[in-house]
Amino acid sequence: MPLTDAKIRALKPKAKPYKVSDYDSLFILVTAKGSKLWKFKYRFNKKENRLSFGKFPYVTLKQARQLRDDARSLLEQGIDPSQERKKDQNEAKAQSEHSFANIAAKYRDKLVKEGKSAETLKKKDWFIKMANADFGNQPIHEISAQTILTTLRKREEKGHYETVGRLRSTIGAIFRYAIASGIAENDPTYALKDATIKPTVKHRAAITDKPTLKRYLKALEVYHGKPETCIALKLLMLFASRPGEIRKAKWHEFDIENKVWSLDAERMKMRRPHHVPLCQEALNLLLELKEITGWSEWLFPSQSNSKKPISDSTLNQALRRIGFGPEIVVAHGFRATFSTFANESGLWNPDAIEAYCARQDRNVVRGIYNRSLYWEERVKIADW
Known part of the structure; x- marks a missing residue:
């Protein structure tokens, strides 16, 4: 039955x-x-x-x-x-293994092995998370340009034009990784190159004229905030470094006897070691700072958490307090200030100035050569 x-x-x-x-x-x-x-x-x-x-x-x-x-x-x-x-x-199983999310995770692992900075990985994670929310579970070879465009439009409608460009770029890099791995056959983001609104390029505000620089230096001398913040702003000008390199600086990186600050490749945006000559003014500031924060591994430890450096907004907030708004100058703009006045002086080889600012040379071999070739001139630039 x-x-x-x-x-x-x-x-x-x-x-x-x-x-x-x-x-x-x-x-x-x-x-x-x-x-x-x-x-x-x-x-x-x-x-x-x-x-x-x-x-x-x-x-x-x-x-x-x-x-x-x-x-x-x-x-x-x-x-x-x-x-x-x-x-x-x-x-x-193959569809699951070849999902966009899984390929994106493998692409991220590749970036880690390539030694990309924690900051770069953090940004990539943000963009990957956006894409995964919309089509992470889909097999990568089935994702169309229209599917990606829908995701991009969400951010475009909010006016986040720069985010849209970087998101498209990240998705495209993941597709190209999939193509190289034999999992996908084309990159649909290529067809979207002109489909979204391009942001207006805005250069970081910087002081590039002598009257404004003079006014800024006078304001800095009467700064009433923390002395270590004032020192950070002064070193930012002397070193022509990126704000992140300054605020994350550690005492062990400084060789006072040989007058050099050495940064490992992972600390640099261009992933190459960089050495900064220390002029007497910088040495004096470092000795003054040592009395204040010498107890920490960081030159500029955070007040809220001594195991971390100051936040990325600290220096810009200090600039605002002394009366210099974002339309006049931002912390990152002092590299342009340094480069402008150094080039206008006519005293220095432009390539030496670029090497001083740790800007990437288009010719990698030439870039490596420059680091030794221009060292003596960079020492003189620092003193100047």
Whole structure:
């Protein structure tokens, strides 16, 4: 007699597993622990095989019979249902492994191995998270340009034009990684190059005229904030460094005897070691600072957490307090200030000035050569 729901529910476990047949080779296996498992017995190429359909009541009697009929249909077509299931499972596994999110994670691992900075990885994580929220689970080769454009439009509608550009760039890099890995065949972001609004390029505000510089230096001399913040602003000018390099500086990086500040490659935006000559003014400031923060590993430890450096907003906030708004100058702008006055002086080789500011040379080999070639001139620039 065929099974019914009532009969199945009434089945009780025994000391050993036992079978109860439905019809047409479908049966239920009752285990010693009481589980009721659907099984289908069939022959293919003269060999007996079994196919599992799951557990009752999660797979109902009606569903089990339909699965049995589907398997019978495959057998009529000369297809082994067990092999067909494995094929489906492998395809599903491949789709999962080749999802955008998984490829993005592998791309990020590549960036880590390449020694990208923590700040760069943090930005990439932000963009990857945006993309994953919309299509992370989709197989990467099935994602269309229109799907990506929908994601970009969300940010564009909020006026985040720069974010849109960087998000598209990150998604494109992940697709190119997938192409190189043999997982995708094209980069759909290429077709979107001119599809979104391009942001207006805004250069960082910087002091590039002598009257404003003079006014700034006078304001700095009467600064009433923390002395270490004032010192940081002065070193920012002398070193022509990026604000992040200054605020994350550690005492062990400074060789006072040889008058040099050495930064490892991972600390630099261009991923190359950089050395800054220390003029007497810088040495005096460092000795003064040592009396204030010499107890910390950081030159400029955070007030709220001494295990961390000051935040990236500290220097800009100090500039605002002395009356210099973001339209006049930002902390990052002092590199342009240094470069402007050094070039206008006509005293120095422009390449030496670029090396002083740790700007990337288009010719990598020439860039490495410059670091030694211009050192003596950079020392003189620092004194100047």
